[in-house]
Every structure is written in structure tokens, then in C-alpha cells.
């Protein structure tokens with residue numbers, strides 16, 4: 001147990017929570033719940049224990065091998081899978097995670113649904129959309145989302161709760177805003193046209209979460225800014 005790190009995380013968490021509320025007040029949406037997902041891929045089991053002590057309730061991982069020891073050790077956390085999923089990892093991921101942010105193809109949705117059903121659970125799923133327009137990034141093209149949503153209707157083991165996007169790595173605020181707005185508009189259109197309930201928008205990371213919240217995020221995935229150890233020289 002590292003009390004100094006615990007305090008550091010507690011302090012950073014409080015600052016982010018305060019900042020969220022200030023932004024929500026500013027945009028006139030003070031009641032919106034924005035969930036902070038602490039991305040733990042940078043740290044080990046001991047540090048995650050400190051995070052739990054510091055009051056973190058939701059944690060995110062993007063690779064099964066890196067996540068494994070942590071999700072097994074801390075089942076009391078809500079675990080969010082946020083990375084690409086290889087087919088042979090879908091079963092343990094369905095078992096240990098509560099939310100999957102990165103579904104972008106039918107076969108994966110089918111596998112996750114099947115494994116979740118075997119476990120008697122219903123997985124919360126977000127469809128990942130490529131909002132940056134960069135071809136090497138994963139995610140559905142915006143125009144593909146409606147069709148996958150429709151196909152997922154038949155899968156009893158998953159519940160589609162919304163959309164996830166990763167913005168371009170840039171400090172161009174206007175560009176970031178446009179990308180987040182694209183995801184929000186897409187969600188709004190799908191809700192209006194298909195009568196679906198898609199309450200969740202997972203968007204925003206350490207460098208861009210304030211803009212994402214302004215544009216409607218309900219989940220922000222924060223790694224470095226929340227969990228990296230710094231200034232430990234005494």
C-alpha cells in the first residue's frame with residue numbers, strides 16, 4: 001500500500017469530479033451523470049488496490065493479457081474493456097468485464113452474446129465508431145452503425161447502451177469538438193430514427209475530456225492524468 005499515491009489519486013479524482021460539474025453547469029446540463037473510467041493499463045495490481053482505496057469505482061483495460069491479474073483480483077470494480085478484441089479472448093473478457101466499449105463487428109457481438117448467455121449475464125455494450133476518419137483506427141464507419149445495431153437486436157446476451165469514439169491525437173480543439181459532435185449527432189439520429197435508447201457516449205481521454213464532456217460524454221476514459229505515479233521523490 002502506497003499512501004502517498006493513494007492521496008495523489010484521491011486528489012486528482014476530486015479535481016476531475018469538480019471540473020466535470022463545472023463543465024456540466026456551464027453547458028446547462030447539471031444533472032447529467034458522467035462516469036469516470038480509470039484506465040489501468042499503465043499500472044499493476046498493487047496500484048489498482050490503491051485506486052480502489054482512493055474511491056475509483058470503474059476501471060478500463062484495452063488488452064486481456066495486461067488486464068487479467070487485475071480483473072481477477074478486483075471483481076468489486078466495474079470493469080470496462082476498451083480495446084480491440086481477438087476472437088480467442090472473447091470468452092474470458094465476457095466473463096470478467098461489465099462493459100465492452102469496442103464492439104465493431106457482427107461476429108464479435110455474436111461471440112460476446114453467446115458467452116455472456118452461457119454465464120447467465122447480460123453484457124453492456126457500446127459500438128465503437130471511427131470518428132477520426134483515420135483509416136488505421138478501429139471502429140465502424142458512421143454509416144455502418146445503424147445496420148449493426150439492427151443485427152444486434154437478436155443477441156440476448158448483450159445490451160447495446162450507446163457509442164464509443166476515440167478522437168484524433170491533436171491539440172486542435174475545433175477538430176476534437178467536431179469529432180465528438182459527430183458521435184453525439186449520430187447517436188441522436190439513431191435514437192430519433194429507430195426509436196432506440198442509447199444513453200451512453202464514451203468519449204474523452206486525458207488530453208481531451210473537457211471538450212468531450214461539453215459535447216455530451218457520459219463516460220470518460222482517463223489513464224495517464226489519473227493513475228500515473230509522479231513526484232514520488234521525497
Ligand SMILES: *Cc1c(COP(=O)(O)O)cnc(C)c1O
Pocket residue numbers: 039041062082083166205206207221222223224225
Ligand atoms: C489508453 C486508452 C485510454 C486512456 O488514455 P490516456 O491518454 O492515458 O488518458 C482511453 N481510451 C482507450 C481506448 C485507450 O486505449
